[in-house]
Amino acid sequence: MNSVITAKAADIDVPVLIVGGGGAGLTCSMLLSQLGIETLLVSALPTTSILPKAHVLNQRTMEILDDVGVAEPIFAKSTPAENMSAMGWYAGFAGPDPDLGRLIAKLETWGCGYTNLNWMQASPCRSANLPQIRLEPIMKARADELNPGRVRFHHELTRLEQDGDGVTAWITNRDTGTEYLVRARYVLGCDGGRTIPRLIGIPHEGLGVIAQTATAHISADLSKLARDPDVLIRWIWCPAIGEMAVLVPMGPDHWGPDSEEWVFHVTYRGEGPKDLTDEQIEKNMRLALGIPDLPMTVHKVTRWALEGVLASRFRAERVFLVGDAAHRHPPTGGLGLTSGIQDAHNLCWKLAAVLKGQAGESLLDTYEAERRPVDARNIQRSMENSMAHMEAGAAFGLNPGASAKENWTQFRRILSDKPEDAAFRSGALRAIRRLSMEANELNVEYGYRYQSAAVIPDGSPLPEPTDDIRLYEPSTHPGSPLPHAWLNDESGQRLAMKDLVKPGRFLLIAGEEGQNWCAAAAALVAANDLPIDTVRIGHIDGDLFDPRLAWAQFRGISDKGAVLVRPDRVVCWRHVGASRDPLAALSGALGAVLGRSFREGVTNTPELVPAK
Structure with a gap:
C-alpha cells in the first residue's frame, strides 16, 4: 500500500473524523452535526462505557448537553436534586459498635440541590449526576439520530498519515475484520489517549501516578445501613483497613439509601491493589464496610491509577486532542469528563466556521491557547482535592499499619470533650471543612477567562476574585463565559x-x-x-x-x-x-x-x- 493515499483512493471522504466514542467524542459528533458539518465517528470499543464512572456533570456541562438536546433525558435518569445536595463523613459504615455509621460531618455539594443562590445565579441548569454507563447510551442515541450510520463502534483506527490537504486514516471493522480508508480534513482524537497521541507524537506531562485505587461496582440493598438521603458521596473512615473509603449510589431506578447499585472506592498507598485478586478486593470491601455476610452481586472490579497528566500540545497539524486524550484527572471534583465536553464545545464551532469559510485557519490555533490552561487548572484542582482527602485520613489518625483497635482509639479523640484532645478534634474537623472546596468550586467551573487571538482585550484589569475557587462572580470581561440572567x-x-x-x-x-x-x-x-x-x-x-x-x-x-x-x-x-x-x-x-x-x-x- 502506498504511504500516501489520495482523497480519491479513500473509501470515505468526510470533513471531520472523530476517533473515540466516549463523552468527548459523542459531544463532538452531536455539536458538529448540529452545525451542519459531516462527520464519521469510530470507536475501537464494542460498546459505550461499561463502567459507572465520571458521574458528576456540572452546570456548564449541562448547558452544553442542553444545547444538543440530551439534558432532559439525562435529568430524567439523574440523581434527584434532593439526593445530591451533600457529602458526608462517617465513622465506619456498619457493625456491632454503636459508633459505626455515626455521622462525623456533612457539607453542601454542587449547589445544595440547586438551592444555593450562587449556583442559581450562575446558570439556568442545575448540576446532574449520572454514571457514564448510563450517560453514554443517551448521548450515543442522540448522535445516531443526528448522524445516522456514521457513529461506528468496534471500528478501530490503526494508522494515520497527514499531508498538506488532510489526513488519511486506516480503520478496521473489528466485527468483520475488513479494513477501509477514510480521508478527512481534520481528525479529533477523543480516544482517551489510547492511540492518537502516540501516532502523532504528543507526549503527556505531569506528576504521574500518586496512588492506586480499587473500585467495585455492586448491587446490594444498603437501605437499612446508608443514612442521610441528601448525601451523594459517603466518605467512610474504615478502622479495619486504616484507610478512607468512598461509597456512591448509582441508581438506576432509585437513589439515596434506596439505590440498587453502588460503587465502592478505596485508594491504597504504595503499590496498591494491582497484585490483589478480585476476591481479595471484595473481602477488603466487606471488611472495610463491616458487611461480611450481606448479600450482594459484584458486577466488576477495576484497578486504576490516581494521576494527573496533560498533553504537551493539543494539536499536531490537522489532528486535535480532546478530552482524556489531552488530559487525565483524578475523579475528585468531577472535572475530568466535564473538561472534555467543554473542550469539544470550544473546538467544534471553530472547526465549523473554518470549514464553512467564515473564519481563517488561524482560528483553530486558539483551541490549545484557550483550553490547555483551563484544563491544567482543572487537573491541579483534581489533584489538590485528592491530596486533601488523603490528608483528612491522616487528620483522623488513620494508619493502615495499625490495628482496628488502635485506629478506633485515635478516632475517638474526635468525639472526646477532653481538653487534651481539643487540638486533634479541631484539626480533623478543619480537614473536612477544607474538603468543601471539592464540590463547591464554582469559580473553577465558571470563573476562567480565555486568552487568545479569538478574545479582544478591552484594556480593563482582570477582576480580583473574592475566592479563587469557591465564589463565582459573573463578568463580561473578554474571555469570560456569558453571565446568566x-x-x-x-x-x-x-x-x-x-x-x-x-x-x-x-x-x-x-x-x-x-x-x-x-x-x-x-x-x-x-x-x-x-x-x-x-x-x-x-x-x-x-x-x-x-x-x-x-x-x-x-x-x-x-x-x-x-x-x-x-x-x-x-x-x-x-x-x-x-x-x-x-x-x-x-x-x-x-x-x-x-x-x-x-x-x-x-x-x-x-x-x-x-x-x-
Missing part, C-alpha cells in the same frame, strides 16, 4: 440568556440605547454573510427586558455599549459605551476573532444615529 420578552415569557446564543452564531448584546451597534452588525451581516444575531436588553426599553436587573448587574457596559458573544457563549469583545464609528470597531473586533478580513462593501451601512 432570566429575561422577559414583551409578552412576559421568560427566556434564559444562554438560549439567545444559537448554534454557530455570534450574538451582539447592546444596551437599551445601543441601536448603532445593532445597525453596524446588520451591515456586517449584509455585506459578508456572517452569522451574527443582535439584541438590545434593558430594564424598561429594548428588545428583551431585564426584570430583576440580573443582566444589568454584570453586563459591564452602559446603555449605549455592546458585548459580543461567541457561539460557545464566551464574551470575545465589549465596548463600554457609544462609538463614533461602531462599524469600524465591530468589524475590527470580529475580523480579529475570526482571523479574516471583510469585503469593502461593509462600508455601505444603514443610517446610524449620531453618537452623543
Whole structure:
C-alpha cells in the first residue's frame, strides 16, 4: 500500500473524523452535526462505557448537553436534586459498635440541590449526576439520530498519515475484520489517549501516578445501613483497613439509601491493589464496610491509577486532542469528563466556521491557547482535592499499619470533650471543612477567562476574585463565559440568556440605547454573510427586558455599549459605551476573532444615529 493515499483512493471522504466514542467524542459528533458539518465517528470499543464512572456533570456541562438536546433525558435518569445536595463523613459504615455509621460531618455539594443562590445565579441548569454507563447510551442515541450510520463502534483506527490537504486514516471493522480508508480534513482524537497521541507524537506531562485505587461496582440493598438521603458521596473512615473509603449510589431506578447499585472506592498507598485478586478486593470491601455476610452481586472490579497528566500540545497539524486524550484527572471534583465536553464545545464551532469559510485557519490555533490552561487548572484542582482527602485520613489518625483497635482509639479523640484532645478534634474537623472546596468550586467551573487571538482585550484589569475557587462572580470581561440572567420578552415569557446564543452564531448584546451597534452588525451581516444575531436588553426599553436587573448587574457596559458573544457563549469583545464609528470597531473586533478580513462593501451601512 502506498504511504500516501489520495482523497480519491479513500473509501470515505468526510470533513471531520472523530476517533473515540466516549463523552468527548459523542459531544463532538452531536455539536458538529448540529452545525451542519459531516462527520464519521469510530470507536475501537464494542460498546459505550461499561463502567459507572465520571458521574458528576456540572452546570456548564449541562448547558452544553442542553444545547444538543440530551439534558432532559439525562435529568430524567439523574440523581434527584434532593439526593445530591451533600457529602458526608462517617465513622465506619456498619457493625456491632454503636459508633459505626455515626455521622462525623456533612457539607453542601454542587449547589445544595440547586438551592444555593450562587449556583442559581450562575446558570439556568442545575448540576446532574449520572454514571457514564448510563450517560453514554443517551448521548450515543442522540448522535445516531443526528448522524445516522456514521457513529461506528468496534471500528478501530490503526494508522494515520497527514499531508498538506488532510489526513488519511486506516480503520478496521473489528466485527468483520475488513479494513477501509477514510480521508478527512481534520481528525479529533477523543480516544482517551489510547492511540492518537502516540501516532502523532504528543507526549503527556505531569506528576504521574500518586496512588492506586480499587473500585467495585455492586448491587446490594444498603437501605437499612446508608443514612442521610441528601448525601451523594459517603466518605467512610474504615478502622479495619486504616484507610478512607468512598461509597456512591448509582441508581438506576432509585437513589439515596434506596439505590440498587453502588460503587465502592478505596485508594491504597504504595503499590496498591494491582497484585490483589478480585476476591481479595471484595473481602477488603466487606471488611472495610463491616458487611461480611450481606448479600450482594459484584458486577466488576477495576484497578486504576490516581494521576494527573496533560498533553504537551493539543494539536499536531490537522489532528486535535480532546478530552482524556489531552488530559487525565483524578475523579475528585468531577472535572475530568466535564473538561472534555467543554473542550469539544470550544473546538467544534471553530472547526465549523473554518470549514464553512467564515473564519481563517488561524482560528483553530486558539483551541490549545484557550483550553490547555483551563484544563491544567482543572487537573491541579483534581489533584489538590485528592491530596486533601488523603490528608483528612491522616487528620483522623488513620494508619493502615495499625490495628482496628488502635485506629478506633485515635478516632475517638474526635468525639472526646477532653481538653487534651481539643487540638486533634479541631484539626480533623478543619480537614473536612477544607474538603468543601471539592464540590463547591464554582469559580473553577465558571470563573476562567480565555486568552487568545479569538478574545479582544478591552484594556480593563482582570477582576480580583473574592475566592479563587469557591465564589463565582459573573463578568463580561473578554474571555469570560456569558453571565446568566432570566429575561422577559414583551409578552412576559421568560427566556434564559444562554438560549439567545444559537448554534454557530455570534450574538451582539447592546444596551437599551445601543441601536448603532445593532445597525453596524446588520451591515456586517449584509455585506459578508456572517452569522451574527443582535439584541438590545434593558430594564424598561429594548428588545428583551431585564426584570430583576440580573443582566444589568454584570453586563459591564452602559446603555449605549455592546458585548459580543461567541457561539460557545464566551464574551470575545465589549465596548463600554457609544462609538463614533461602531462599524469600524465591530468589524475590527470580529475580523480579529475570526482571523479574516471583510469585503469593502461593509462600508455601505444603514443610517446610524449620531453618537452623543
